[in-house]
Amino acid sequence: MSILLKLDDNEFFIKTVTDRFDKAAKNLIPLIQCDHQLDDGGLQFAHNQYVQNIGDFAQNLDSKNPDHYKRSGALLHSLYKSNIVHGVSFDPDQEQVESGFTRIHYADGVHTISMMDFYTEYHSEIVAFDLAYDACASYEQNPAPYDFDFLYNMCRYLKSNTALCLDTFFMIMKSLMMK
Numbered sequence: 001m002s003i004l005l006k007l008d009d010n011e012f013f014i015k016t017v018t019d020r021f022d023k024a025a026k027n028l029i030p031l032i033q034c035d036h037q038l039d040d041g042g043l044q045f046a047h048n049q050y051v052q053n054i055g056d057f058a059q060n061l062d063s064k065n066p067d068h069y070k071r072s073g074a075l076l077h078s079l080y081k082s083n084i085v086h087g088v089s090f091d092p093d094q095e096q097v098e099s100g101f102t103r104i105h106y107a108d109g110v111h112t113i114s115m116m117d118f119y120t121e122y123h124s125e126i127v128a129f130d131l132a133y134d135a136c137a138s139y140e141q142n143p144a145p146y147d148f149d150f151l152y153n154m155c156r157y158l159k160s161n162t163a164l165c166l167d168t169f170f171m172i173m174k175s176l177m178m179k
Contacts (some may be wrong), residue, residue: 003135004071008054013047021085023121024131028126029115031104033091036123038084040174053166069177072136073170079128079160080169088120105150122155129154141145143177 007013015077025034044164053074057066066074091100094116097109119126127153137143146154154172159162 002068002138004068004138004175007047007071007075007135007172008096010044010047013050014043017034017043017046017079017084017127021127024118024123024127024130026090028119029090030122031108031112032097032116032156034088036088037086039086042082042084042086043118046078046084049078049081050074056166057170068136068139069174071112071169072132072173073166074166076128076132077129077164077166077169078174079124080164082121083124085123088123103155111163118152118155125158132169132173133176136177141175146176148157 007016021036021038025036027033054066054071057070057074058064066083093106094100094113097104097113097116100106100109102109132148
């Protein structure tokens, strides 16, 4: 069964989102330790928003069962609306990397600092989009990949547009898969 059908379950939703935040921090910046504090209330709000979003889509469908584009859009919207992360920290921190007193070589340090800045600014958007994309792509035979430039622009779009409606997210997911 796909992840999108299991996300109605509160426990599964919270575990899935929590695991994805842990994975993102580890995979984006492999040369340093990244820690973040997740807010239980924000996670619960995100789940409630997801369930409400599915219900909003379902009421207009004869089947009452939204497709994977709508479900992944509902997921992206619920995470976009939620304030899940409270604080991001790195070890070594940016100052230590810049000073060169770490095991990170200078050339790697420049890129590492860029990724630290990117993750600090857009951690919620990165995880929300990546999780929704993966969930949607799991239904596709040949999902269209996205690159870092697309992710960066999507994060900026999500962060700077604070009043996007649910349908926007469905359209994002469907258009991305239709490339």
